[in-house]
Amino acid sequence: MTVALTGLKIPVHIAIIMDGNGRWAKEQGLGRLLGHESGAENVREITRECSRLGVGRLTLYAFSAENWKRPAPEIQGLMKLLADYLVHERKEIMDNNIRFTAIGRLHELPEDVQKELAETSRMSAGNSGMVLCLALAYGGRVEIVDAVRRLAQDVKDGRCSPDQIDEKAIARCLYDPAAPDPDLLIRTGGDLRVSNFLLWQISYSEIWVTPVRWPDFTKDHLHEAIREFSRRDRRFGTIQGL
Ligand code: IPE
Numbered sequence: 001m002t003v004a005l006t007g008l009k010i011p012v013h014i015a016i017i018m019d020g021n022g023r024w025a026k027e028q029g030l031g032r033l034l035g036h037e038s039g040a041e042n043v044r045e046i047t048r049e050c051s052r053l054g055v056g057r058l059t060l061y062a063f064s065a066e067n068w069k070r071p072a073p074e075i076q077g078l079m080k081l082l083a084d085y086l087v088h089e090r091k092e093i094m095d096n097n098i099r100f101t102a103i104g105r106l107h108e109l110p111e112d113v114q115k116e117l118a119e120t121s122r123m124s125a126g127n128s129g130m131v132l133c134l135a136l137a138y139g140g141r142v143e144i145v146d147a148v149r150r151l152a153q154d155v156k157d158g159r160c161s162p163d164q165i166d167e168k169a170i171a172r173c174l175y176d177p178a179a180p181d182p183d184l185l186i187r188t189g190g191d192l193r194v195s196n197f198l199l200w201q202i203s204y205s206e207i208w209v210t211p212v213r214w215p216d217f218t219k220d221h222l223h224e225a226i227r228e229f230s231r232r233d234r235r236f237g238t239i240q241g242l
């Protein structure tokens, strides 16, 4: 751990809305896809640093359910980048003992991406270090829709009754039921919104937003977010600390 972070609380689960690639590219006089390329490079740096700091889980919002509305060439470019990332990062993932997973409507992704996702997940399944989870074709609302459908089917088939449906039952039907809720939610690019990310899970997450575009987001910015997180008083509705 760096001196700057000694004694600070390291969040168990950090979730990041990696926004601002397009604006970054525009500001450099480049096309949007070059912004996404630069953003993909940065995923490696930030993943490595989180793993080094002892973060338990890092969830990265890489492609939203709504991002399908973008122009086809941008979507194709993003999918190609994703497939390349999944192949090229395997060594880095294995060298750092990272367990790779993904959440979202993964069946909507191109087949080659699904294949590389499955292979990277399979290969790293036995790793015991940080969990790296990519949110892909992910929307918080459709995740809840998918969970409710499963519960409705359980009721229909007699596996549970309506009065047995509680928060735990819903949480068990989310894409990754074993994942703890994020402690810290970071958004780059400066917009003050959650853009349909982990709606159920971020109820009590601490939110930290920076105007810095994702390709420019460095380890130092991450440390700044963690320092700020450490200073927050998380009350969860109680009066503790007041
Ligand atoms: C985030 O960057 C990456 C994805 C949504 C895939 P954007 O592409 O949204 O970048 P801005 O918001 O236009 O700058």
Ligand code: IPE
Binding pocket: 017, 018, 019, 020, 061, 062, 063, 064, 067, 191, 193, 195
């Ligand atoms: C959120 O960014 C999605 C990802 C970072 C993958 P967007 O750029 O899609 O969000 P909006 O459209 O600004 O809300």
Ligand code: MG
Binding pocket: 019, 020, 021, 189
């Ligand atoms: Mg954006």
